[in-house]
Amino acid sequence: MNRFAQLFCALDATTRTSExxxxxxxxxxxxxxxxxxxxxxFLLGRRGRRPVKTSQLRDWIAAETGLPGWLxxxxxxxVGDLAETLTLLLEGWDSCRPAETTTGRSxxxxxLIYELDLRTHRIAIDESLLTSAPTICDEHGWPLHRxxxxxxxxxxxxxxxxxxxxxxxxxxxxxxxGRFLWLKLITGAFRLGVSRTLVIRGLAAATxxxxxxxxxxxxxxWRPTAxxxxxxxxxxxxxxxxxxxxxxxxxxPIAESxxxxxxxxxWQTEWKWDGIRAQLIRRAGQTVLWSRGEEVxxxxxxxxxxxxxxxxxxxxxxxxxxxxxxxxPLPFGELQKRLGRKRxxxxxxxxxxxxxxxxxxxxIDARDIRDEPLTRRRALLESxxxxxxxxxxxxxxxxxxAQAERQGELFAVDGNKEFLHEGLSSEQGSPSSFPLLxxxxxxxxxxxxxxxxxxxxxVRGTEGLMLKRRDSVYGAGRTRGAxxxxxxxxxxxxxxxxxxxxxxxKRAGRFTDYTFALWQGNELLSCAKAYSGLRADEIEEVDRxxxxxxxxxxxxxxxxxxxxxxxxxxxxxxxxSRHKSGLALRFPRILRWRKDKPAAEADRLExxxxxxxxx
Amino acid sequence: xxxxxxxxHGLHCAAGDFFIDPWRGVDRALITHAxxxxxxxxxxxxxxxxxxxxxxxxxxxxxxxxxxxxxxxRQMINGVTVSFHPAGxxxxxxxxRVEHRGEVWVAGGDYKTQPDPTCAAFEPVxxxxxxxxxxxxxxxxxxxxxxxxxxxxxxxxxxxHSAGRTSVVFAYSLGKAQRILAQLDAATGPIFIHDAIHKLxxxxxxxxxxxxxxEVIDPDRIRSAKDKALILAPPAxxxxxxxxxxxxxxxxxxxGWMAVRGSRRWQSADRGFVLSDHADxxxxxxxxxxxxxxxxxxxxxxxxxxxxxLREQGLDAAELATNFRTETGEE
Numbered sequence: 001m002n003r004f005a006q007l008f009c010a011l012d013a014t015t016r017t018s019e020x021x022x023x024x025x026x027x028x029x030x031x032x033x034x035x036x037x038x039x040x041x042f043l044l045g046r047r048g049r050r051p052v053k054t055s056q057l058r059d060w061i062a063a064e065t066g067l068p069g070w071l072x073x074x075x076x077x078x079v080g081d082l083a084e085t086l087t088l089l090l091e092g093w094d095s096c097r098p099a100e101t102t103t104g105r106s107x108x109x110x111x112l113i114y115e116l117d118l119r120t121h122r123i124a125i126d127e128s129l130l131t132s133a134p135t136i137c138d139e140h141g142w143p144l145h146r147x148x149x150x151x152x153x154x155x156x157x158x159x160x161x162x163x164x165x166x167x168x169x170x171x172x173x174x175x176x177x178g179r180f181l182w183l184k185l186i187t188g189a190f191r192l193g194v195s196r197t198l199v200i201r202g203l204a205a206a207t208x209x210x211x212x213x214x215x216x217x218x219x220x221x222w223r224p225t226a227x228x229x230x231x232x233x234x235x236x237x238x239x240x241x242x243x244x245x246x247x248x249x250x251x252x253p254i255a256e257s258x259x260x261x262x263x264x265x266x267w268q269t270e271w272k273w274d275g276i277r278a279q280l281i282r283r284a285g286q287t288v289l290w291s292r293g294e295e296v297x298x299x300x301x302x303x304x305x306x307x308x309x310x311x312x313x314x315x316x317x318x319x320x321x322x323x324x325x326x327x328x329p330l331p332f333g334e335l336q337k338r339l340g341r342k343r344x345x346x347x348x349x350x351x352x353x354x355x356x357x358x359x360x361x362x363x364i365d366a367r368d369i370r371d372e373p374l375t376r377r378r379a380l381l382e383s384x385x386x387x388x389x390x391x392x393x394x395x396x397x398x399x400x401x402a403q404a405e406r407q408g409e410l411f412a413v414d415g416n417k418e419f420l421h422e423g424l425s426s427e428q429g430s431p432s433s434f435p436l437l438x439x440x441x442x443x444x445x446x447x448x449x450x451x452x453x454x455x456x457x458x459v460r461g462t463e464g465l466m467l468k469r470r471d472s473v474y475g476a477g478r479t480r481g482a483x484x485x486x487x488x489x490x491x492x493x494x495x496x497x498x499x500x501x502x503x504x505x506k507r508a509g510r511f512t513d514y515t516f517a518l519w520q521g522n523e524l525l526s527c528a529k530a531y532s533g534l535r536a537d538e539i540e541e542v543d544r545x546x547x548x549x550x551x552x553x554x555x556x557x558x559x560x561x562x563x564x565x566x567x568x569x570x571x572x573x574x575x576x577s578r579h580k581s582g583l584a585l586r587f588p589r590i591l592r593w594r595k596d597k598p599a600a601e602a603d604r605l606e607x608x609x610x611x612x613x614x615x
Numbered sequence: 616x617x618x619x620x621x622x623x624h625g626l627h628c629a630a631g632d633f634f635i636d637p638w639r640g641v642d643r644a645l646i647t648h649a650x651x652x653x654x655x656x657x658x659x660x661x662x663x664x665x666x667x668x669x670x671x672x673x674x675x676x677x678x679x680x681x682x683x684x685x686x687x688x689r690q691m692i693n694g695v696t697v698s699f700h701p702a703g704x705x706x707x708x709x710x711x712r713v714e715h716r717g718e719v720w721v722a723g724g725d726y727k728t729q730p731d732p733t734c735a736a737f738e739p740v741x742x743x744x745x746x747x748x749x750x751x752x753x754x755x756x757x758x759x760x761x762x763x764x765x766x767x768x769x770x771x772x773x774x775x776h777s778a779g780r781t782s783v784v785f786a787y788s789l790g791k792a793q794r795i796l797a798q799l800d801a802a803t804g805p806i807f808i809h810d811a812i813h814k815l816x817x818x819x820x821x822x823x824x825x826x827x828x829x830e831v832i833d834p835d836r837i838r839s840a841k842d843k844a845l846i847l848a849p850p851a852x853x854x855x856x857x858x859x860x861x862x863x864x865x866x867x868x869x870x871g872w873m874a875v876r877g878s879r880r881w882q883s884a885d886r887g888f889v890l891s892d893h894a895d896x897x898x899x900x901x902x903x904x905x906x907x908x909x910x911x912x913x914x915x916x917x918x919x920x921x922x923x924x925l926r927e928q929g930l931d932a933a934e935l936a937t938n939f940r941t942e943t944g945e946e
Binding site: 012013014015065067068070071074075078079080084085089091506508510536 | 753755757874875876877878880881883884885886897917920923924927
């Protein structure tokens with residue numbers, strides 16, 4: 001636990017990337033695999049189910065410190081982080097209790113073992129923990145994994161009284177940093193100012209392994225155990241997990257025009273799809289669909305999984321999941337109805353059919369072709385999709401007629417004829433209920449044509465254009481210069497700030513989460529929540545405004561006087577039951593503070609409705 | 616009629632016709648301490664605890680009419696007895712006791728209960744009504760021992776030297792900066808201070824406060840100190856040009872707000888030292904209890920929170936709306 005606490009302090013004490021990487025490197029070098037596995041697990045933001053409810057945590061600590069619940073609540077509102085709030089409250093509580101004997105750390109940890117065993121009878125504690133205590137508690141304190149195994153993992157399965165006892169006992173034996181980290185692990189909101197990239201860089205520095213290899217490996221399904229950690233950092237590539245995806249290549253944005261592009265001949269142009277980026281893997285007779293958030297999402301898209309059976313073994317596709325109707329993508333709001341589902345009801349499948357728009361091929365015949373130039377990968381992709389459609393139809397025909405019919409319904413997609421006019425439509429042709437589509441090329445021979453195509457993006461339901469260098473390899477992460485995204489300019493609207501609540505993390509204690517509304521008659525109806533886009537000094541100014549102009553409070557939310565107007569940028573509209581207007585802006589963010597505009601002159605809801613048909 | 620009440624000009628004593636820390640110009644102003652939100656220019660006559668006269672004059676100018684009164688000494692103003700008592704906040708800071716017809720009120724101003732070598736320690740004063748601040752009126756605010764904080768600060772200073780960085784500490788120019796300066800060990804390295812801090816030192820020296828040797832910020836001299844230097848400057852100096860001319864730095868804030876990680880990260884400083892000139896939650900509660908007051912009026916800070924808490928503790932508590940600092944401002 002001490003090494004973990006030291007790592008946290010080192011990361012927290014600096015804003016410099018190089019120092020954070022150095023701290024991570026030192027940690028991973030020095031720490032036994034069993035502990036390092038857990039830390040890597042947490043730092044990558046992986047987490048299990050929260051073992052106790054946060055409301056219980058608050059209640060227990062309120063009872064323990066003798067503070068009323070409302071005061072714990074207000075403290076949380078000011079601090080913005082539950083683990084930190086509770087740690088700070090316990091700090092004050094300690095100082096009010098009779099001074100503890102100043103026994104050393106190991107004595108306190110022995111006390112933990114004792115208490116874990118005696119006070120929480122119902123916990124089946126690892127016996128070896130007791131007998132080996134003097135040897136396992138070295139100058140680094142409790143090995144993190146032992147603490148997790150004996151005091152964190154069992155929490156979920158206990159009755160409430162025992163949960164409370166176990167948690168408070170553990171907290172009692174930890175120092176301030178230890179408590180904070182422990183509560184962070186329990187509340188599951190584990191963000192310590194290090195991005196996943198930074199963690200990988202630190203691990204790469206400690207192990208000498210290339211970053212791409214680690215990126216690849218940590219995306220696999222591994223458990224926080226010594227054995228799995230050893231496997232993650234092992235020098236030789238062992239037998240590969242067939243589900244393992246490749247790191248995604250990410251595009252860099254071009255702001256106003258396709259400026260970095262001088263000669264179009266060297267570039268491949270596609271539409272920028274507005275869906276969910278995903279990697280479709282067909283290996284060892286199995287299909288796995290990965291999201292960019294590194295989640296396996298296969299069960300949510302059975303039609304894609306079904307179609308992937310027609311892919312030859314050893315195939316990996318990069319592409320986009322899209323809700324699709326006829327020849328066009330449906331708004332992102334429709335696709336959202338399919339998100340986060342473990343099982344998809346038939347009705348939802350029929351209402352929101354989904355396709356996989358393939359735009360890159362990373363593996364074929366079990367061969368990693370990411371180092372081949374894009375032109376080559378594209379050629380292979382085109383012929384693959386063309387032949388797979390036929391195989392898919394044969395597969396369907398081979399099935400029982402009733403099933404085939406149902407499948408046909410399931411994949412009631414007419415294909416994207418219009419999008420496929422570049423050479424492939426003849427092969428793919430009809431009946432194209434096949435939900436694996438090829439992202440078509442956008443024909444543009446010069447900048448004028450390119451700009452014209454870009455202007456069509458919205459009408460076609462896309463977000464803009466993608467420009468991919470024809471000779472580029474498929475790198476990992478944001479490999480600058482290989483892929484560019486040229487998005488269409490966002491919509492904008494002037495909205496009134498009507499409510500605010502305190503932010504979290506760095507923004508804790510300041511009112512930084514805003515609710516915005518538009519006029520309908522004499523009423524302001526909410527349509528967006530936005531968090532970012534203001535400068536620090538502007539945030540402070542809005543914070544002061546909120547405090548001085550609060551009309552009423554609902555928990556942490558303060559309704560404020562309708563006075564401040566902000567220009568919001570957004571990508572689209574969707575129906576919403578959360579907002580009073582019945583509409584929600586998609587990806588809203590603050591462009592600027594319209595100090596020149598009184599609230600009465602903010603935009604009206606009608607304007608918004610006219611701007612975008614909400615389907 | 617209450618002995619003290621808020622008017623458009625500030626906290627007013629009608630019986631004695633004087634104001635405590637008025638925010639507009641008045642005839643007679645009794646000043647708890649010299650911070651800008653409590654000691655505003657424009658009044659005809661000022662009364663301050665004697666140790667605070669020097670710093671107050673530095674703030675209000677040579678022309679201001681300022682009278683000093685020793686801590687504990689009583690003075691009659693229009694039949695009202697007033698006296699000043701140490702508040703432990705900064706040099707010369709006072710709680711002002713007001714007595715009229717057997718009723719005693721104490722305006723606490725800003726106060727802290729922790730030790731500070733640059734000012735007299737807080738003294739509880741018995742009263743019927745106590746006017747208290749509530750800057751850190753939440754139980755999450757619990758100050759570590761100042762000696763421990765100073766030790767951490769020295770460790771950080773030495774660590775910066777080994778890492779090839781000059782140390783810069785941002786602290787309020789009146790009070791906090793001197794409190795830190797007085798406890799710095801000059802053997803660690805040369806100390807440079809911002810002019811706003813430096814110009815207040817004579818007023819401190821006149822009251823017998825001892826400081827280690829220091830000099831006013833000079834980028835060339837700081838560079839030649841080869842990362843051994845520590846610089847003390849007010850937070851506003853964070854954008855100053857000289858900061859870019861002294862090589863690599865590690866910066867820190869010294870403030871009670873640093874107790875919360877989010878505030879520290881908001882400043883995106885390398886370090887935050889939890890050192891406050893205000894009372895923490897426990898300090899507030901102990902100070903209030905020690906006055907024996909049956910009625911508590913709560914001003915600037917987590918006002919509503921502290922009022923509700925005190926009421927639940929059985930005290931008659933209420934908010935007193937004043938124009939002192941905002942909730943999340945600098946100390």
